Every structure is written in C-alpha cells, then in structure tokens.
Amino acid sequence: MLALPMTLNTTAETETAKIARGLRERDTELLADLVERCQHRLVRYLVYLTGRREHAEDLAQETWIRVLQRGSQYNGRQRFDPWLFAIARNLAIDDIRKKLKAVQTASLPNDGDAMLLLPSSGPSPFEAAARSEDAMRLAGRLQILPPLYREALLLRFQEELSLAEIAQVVGAPVTTVTSRIYRGLAALRSAFEESDSHGV
Template sequence: MSFVRNLENLVAKSVLGGVSSVSENEMSTASISLIEQSRTENVLIAQGLKRHDAELLDRLILQYQHRLLRYLLFLTGNREIAEDLFQETWMRVLTRGTQYNGAARFDTWLFTIARNLVIDFRRKRTMASLEEMCENDGDERPFEVPSNDPNPFDQYQSSENAERVAEALLTLDPLHREVLVLRFHEELSLDEISQVTRSPLSTVKSRLYRGLASLKPRMAQQPALEAR
C-alpha cells in the first residue's frame, strides 16, 4: 500500500465502513494463511521477549528501526529528541518484554510504548500532554471531507513530493499528524490506531478526517521543490 490513495475509497472502506466485512468462509486460503502466520509470529515474539532473547531483539530492531524512528520524528518534530526516545523505547522493550502477550501485533505494542514515552517527555518539559497540545481537540463532531476533492496523498508522486508531504505534516496539530502517520506511513488499521492512542474509534475517525482536510491547503501553499 502506497501513499497514493483515493479519498473516496478511504472514507468508504476505512471510515464509513461502506464495504461489508468479509466472512472467514469468503476469504481466500492465502489470506487466512497470512493471518495465521502473523498470529504465530506474534506469539513467537512474545515467547522470545519473555526469555530476553538478545538475538530476537536484534532482529526486531533491524526490522522496525526505520518505522519507529520515523514515527518519533513526526511526533516530536526534533531529530535529537526522537533519537533519544528511540533508544529508550527499545530499552523498554527489553526490560518490559514480558508484558507483551502476542495478542496484538508487535508494531502496535511498540508504537504504544513510544507514544507513552513522548507523552512523559512532554509532561516533564512543558507539563502538557499530547492531547493538551492540540488546539480544539475537544471538538470531535463528525467532519466530512468532500469525496470529490483530491486526496493530499495523491500528490505523493516522487521523493520531492514526499518531502513536501513530510513538511506539511509537521505543521499539523500533533494528534492529527499522529493519526495520518500511523494510517498512511505505518499502515495500521483504525482499530490498531485506537489501541495505540487509547482513543475511541470515533475519535480516531474524526482526527483522520480533520487531518486530511487540514493537510490539503498546506500542501497547496507549498511551492513545488523544482520551482524553488
């Protein structure tokens, strides 16, 4: 899955539930096999963390290091802070690995640890939580994005535009930015984002709507890099 996503499909499938859920009987054998493989992998990771398996931890760091650092960079907007929290996140994985039971995907658990560390860091520095930093976060009324408008992520055509998207994301409120990063960069489901952020599903949907709506004008205001 890439950033190129039709907004109408996103709203219908991810948010509004326009596509009916597929029963297990209707799923292909390959899809069922992938689900079982993922569950088995999660269980093996949980068992390895309980044993404090150093080789397993090395593999996990290698597999998730880029995604985790990217998430922390978008959440903090500061590379030095992100790198410090990156190290601390893996220390938490090492010392608290017994808390992971394999019921959820490992990356969901990993991002939850990282997010909690960001919140703790902000509270120590500013006495404000991530939620308190977001303007008008209390307004969680449904917010419709016109389906005929182009999705800001449809502009993700090249590395130059990727940089523009990243710059625009950093101008959003932290909570809206976080949901967009988890949804489009990390490809987490809305339920998984709800777990990471400890927010109701309706709140996650609202933040996704508002984040997309806020991102579009910011992208329009940025001149293309080629024209600079």
C-alpha cells in the same frame, strides 16, 4: 481463495506468538531482529513527535529498554508494531511532561495530548528526504496540521497501521482515530487548495 487469507492470518499469529514467547524469555537474538526490523520506523515516528533526531534516538533506545523490561506484558494477540509505537509515544509524552514541569511554563492537559505544546523546529526529516516537488509540498502541509491529525495521518498512511492499531498506539477509541484522520485529510486538502489558489 479463502485458504490464502487464513494461511496469512495463521502466519501472522505464529509470528506474534513467537515474539511474545521470545520477549518473555528475554531472547536477545529475537530482540536484535526486532531492533533491526523496526528501528528506522521507530526513530522516524519519534522524530515527528519530538522534532529533534538526537532526542528521538535517545527515546528509541529507552523504548527498547522498556520492551526488554516489560516484554512479558506483550501477549501476542495483536501485531508487535502498535505495542512498540504505544511505548514510544508514552515515553515521548512523559519526557515532554518532565521538561515542561522543569521549566514551569505550562501544565499539560490530562488527556496526554502533549504534542499540542511542541513547536515545530526547522525542516522535518520528511522534508529533508523528499526527492520530488510533490513530496516537499506534502511535507510542508503536514507540518502545519495540528499534531493530533498529523500523527494519525502518519501512522495510517506512512506506517500503514490499521485504525484499531492506531487506536492502540494513541490510547483513543477507533471512532476518535477515524475522526482525526478524516479531519486531518480535510485540513490537508484545504491547505493544498489554498496554496494552489495563491500559486504557491
């Protein structure tokens, strides 16, 4: 039974090494495959960060340009997806900083938690796509969570990233990510209990 996990690990390492080599060589076929495989999840993640689909699609395109420009920086030691999400997150934060500076409404915190300043605009794509009452209730409760908790929960349970991968994406220690997930789940539980007690 020990041979199976080792085989899977070797396969994953081979895939990441292939991606790293392809990015260094600017392999357009590989890039097209990566876009096809990751685009939906990337746009979905950026929609959660920005609140606007059109803007998320623009940032996704910019993310792929950065992947092409900086592909040599991907070393292939970890999965590709967390590296991609980290680029997208940094672009979203940079964009928020530019917009806030342009309108001179506030200065951003130095820790990169710019999403704290974003208002929620209308129903999220998660809510629009929800096909069941439970999914709609979950989407509504997620929207009221602080953005840092919501992001950690989405990366963990929707995108199925490991704690280490989430830490890589958000640029925080694993202990901080664990805390955000724990607190996010506690806040989500409280939101459900409160709505259940009010009959909502």
